[in-house]
Structures are given as C-alpha cells and as structure tokens.
Amino acid sequence: MKKTVLVTGGAGYVGSHCCKAFAMAGWNVVTLDNLSRGWRDAVRWGPLVECDIRNSAGVRAALETYKPDLVAHFAALAYVGESVADPAIYYDNNTRGTLALLDAMRTAGCSRVLFSSTCASYGVPKHTPIDETHPQAPINPYGWSKMIIERMLEDFGRAYEMSSVSLRYFNAAGCDPDGEIGERHEPETHAIPLAIEAVRRPDRPFTILGTDFPTPDGSAIRDYIHVNDLAQAHLLAGDMLVARGGTHVFNLGTGVGTSVLELVEAVKRVSGNDPVVRRGPRRSGDPPTLVASFAKANRELGWSPRQSEIDFIIKTALRWSDRNPPA
Numbered sequence: 001m002k003k004t005v006l007v008t009g010g011a012g013y014v015g016s017h018c019c020k021a022f023a024m025a026g027w028n029v030v031t032l033d034n035l036s037r038g039w040r041d042a043v044r045w046g047p048l049v050e051c052d053i054r055n056s057a058g059v060r061a062a063l064e065t066y067k068p069d070l071v072a073h074f075a076a077l078a079y080v081g082e083s084v085a086d087p088a089i090y091y092d093n094n095t096r097g098t099l100a101l102l103d104a105m106r107t108a109g110c111s112r113v114l115f116s117s118t119c120a121s122y123g124v125p126k127h128t129p130i131d132e133t134h135p136q137a138p139i140n141p142y143g144w145s146k147m148i149i150e151r152m153l154e155d156f157g158r159a160y161e162m163s164s165v166s167l168r169y170f171n172a173a174g175c176d177p178d179g180e181i182g183e184r185h186e187p188e189t190h191a192i193p194l195a196i197e198a199v200r201r202p203d204r205p206f207t208i209l210g211t212d213f214p215t216p217d218g219s220a221i222r223d224y225i226h227v228n229d230l231a232q233a234h235l236l237a238g239d240m241l242v243a244r245g246g247t248h249v250f251n252l253g254t255g256v257g258t259s260v261l262e263l264v265e266a267v268k269r270v271s272g273n274d275p276v277v278r279r280g281p282r283r284s285g286d287p288p289t290l291v292a293s294f295a296k297a298n299r300e301l302g303w304s305p306r307q308s309e310i311d312f313i314i315k316t317a318l319r320w321s322d323r324n325p326p327a
C-alpha cells in the first residue's frame with residue numbers, strides 16, 4: 001500500500017523539492033503550509049492544506065483526515081539576520097510552532113517526524129569537517145530556535161516514543177533539474193540566486209560579503225548541497241523511521257568547501273557571462289568556514305551526495321532563473 005507523508009512547509013524551497021522526490025518514489029504527498037513564505041504554485045504533488053503549524057485544531061484535522069505514516073517538517077522562518085533583529089517571531093514560528101505540531105501529532109497518534117535542522121546549530125566551528133559530535137553552540141536565534149527543537153525531539157522520543165530524524169543541512173542550493181520548481185525567497189539574500197541575478201541584471205551587482213576571512217582567498221567557505229540530494233536523504237531517513245523508529249541526527253553536506261570567490265567563478269564559467277561583482281564588509285554572524293562530514297549519513301542511511309558538484313548546482317539554478325527571471 002502507498003505510504004503517505006504530510007509535508008509542513010511543502011510550498012517552500014526545500015519542502016517543495018522533497019514533495020516531488022516523495023511523489024516520484026511512490027508516496028502520497030500532502031502539503032500543509034500557511035503560504036506566509038511559500039508559493040501556492042510550488043504545490044504540485046498532492047493537496048494543499050492551508051494552515052499554520054501553530055493552529056493545533058487545523059493540524060490535528062489534517063492528520064486525522066490523511067493519517068500520514070510520516071510528517072516531514074520544513075515549515076520555519078530561516079533568515080539569520082531577521083532572527084537577530086526579531087527573535088520573538090523565530091521562537092514563536094519555529095520553536096513554539098513545532099511544539100504545537102508535535103502535540104497535534106501525539107493527539108492524532110502520528111509518531112514519526114523528519115525535521116529540517118541546520119548547520120547553524122554548530123555556531124562558529126572549532127574544526128572542520130564538522131561531524132555530528134561537534135558541540136552545538138548557535139550564534140543567532142535562528143540556530144537556537146532549531147537546536148531547541150532537536151532537544152525536544154530527543155525528549156519526546158524518550159517519553160512518548162516519538163521517533164525522529166533531525167537532518168542538519170549545510171547550504172541548500174540548486175534547483176529541480178526539470179525546472180519545475182526552484183529557489184524563490186522574498187527578499188532574496190542567498191549567494192547563488194544573487195550571483196545569478198547579477199549576471200542578468202548589471203544594475204544589481206553581487207557583493208562579496210567579506211574578503212578578509214582566514215581562508216585561502218579571503219572569502220567565506222560553505223558546503224553547498226544540491227536540494228535534490230537533500231530530498232534523497234529525506235526519503236532514506238523516512239524509510240528508516242518507518243522500518244525501525246528511534247531518534248537520529250545526521251549532517252547533510254558534501255565534505256567539499258567552496259569559497260564565495262569560487263562560487264562567482266563557477267557562475268561565470270557556467271553562464272558564460274561575468275556577473276558585476278563588488279567587495280563589501282562581512283555580514284555579522286557569518287562564520288569563515290562551514291564544511292560537513294557526511295560519514296554518518298553514509299554509514300547509517302547509505303546516503304551520499306550525487307548532484308552537488310558546484311557547476312551542476314549553478315546550472316540547475318540558472319535554468320530556473322531563465323524561466324523565472326528576476327522582476
């Protein structure tokens with residue numbers, strides 16, 4: 001029989017790519033999203049329940065209607081800078097929202113959850129590559145709002161037999177290679193879409209935020225992981241939860257770091273055009289280097305990145321931007 005996944009935040013960037021991957025793998029997919037930051041037209045692989053995760057009655061009704069085998073939980077606010085300026089909305093949407101979701105799940109007898117966590121929970125790393133035993137010490141409310149949820153999931157596992165997998169993404173990047181869905185944030189603050197925009201719109205130059213980091217070329221290094229590789233990890237983690245439950249944490253990255261200058265070079269190479277580039281000061285709270293060890297996900301889930309070569313990431317992001325040019 002077909003399994004069902006309820007995807008909170010399924011109208012957003014990572015959530016919509018995961019909806020497609022679950023649907024392609026033969027799951028029934030139901031999206032639950034309040035559309036505050038997601039896009040109605042990204043919901044293509046099953047029904048949309050327009051509901052906020054803090055609306056317990058609404059979430060419970062959706063769980064009772066669709067009886068999902070699994071909840072994949074992406075609904076969250078995810079701008080680091082915004083979380084520093086207005087932490088209350090992060091603790092409210094992300095942390096309290098997840099508590100409400102988990103309570104609704106317990107009431108509805110739904111006991112498996114995949115949680116979209118973040119490398120921001122590590123703060124400024126003491127060493128790289130970062131494995132899951134690296135101490136967690138967030139340096140912004142966004143990271144804290146997610147780390148507290150990981151803690152709740154551990155406690156809920158012990159007390160209520162709720163099983164969970166927390167997936168700590170490094171830099172989600174790239175778009176659906178078929179061009180059906182992509183990365184769309186309002187406002188856009190992420191490096192790859194902005195560097196691509198600078199190719200198309202010379203009046204919107206790309207600013208390298210920091211050229212004095214302790215890295216070989218002075219710009220910050222990140223581990224860019226294709227959103228489809230993230231989606232595949234969710235499928236494997238979902239199958240593992242259905243098969244044997246438990247409480248698990250995995251890093252999802254490639255083990256390869258790319259500096260901002262290398263990223264700009266890749267955009268030049270793949271697009272055949274020069275983005276207009278400026279040098280600017282560091283953005284507050286940006287660590288110099290974030291690179292994952294994915295050995296645990298490889299060992300326990302059998303996962304490894306397959307589509308995360310930087311040129312492929314840029315190619316898929318360019319294809320999406322061709323079809324959805326910046327306004």
Ligand SMILES: O=c1ccn([C@@H]2O[C@H](COP(=O)(O)OP(=O)(O)O[C@H]3O[C@H](CO)[C@H](O)[C@H](O)[C@H]3O)[C@@H](O)[C@H]2O)c(=O)[nH]1
Pocket residue numbers: 078079080118119120170171172189190191192194206207208209210220221222260283286
């Ligand atoms: O205009 C820009 C935008 C970004 N960058 C740099 O490019 C790198 C990547 O920046 P992104 O904004 O694309 O990504 P972040 O690493 O800041 O953010 C990612 O990690 C965060 C946690 O640290 C959150 O999880 C967030 O949602 C996720 O995209 C950083 O070094 C940043 O300083 C620039 O040089 N210029």
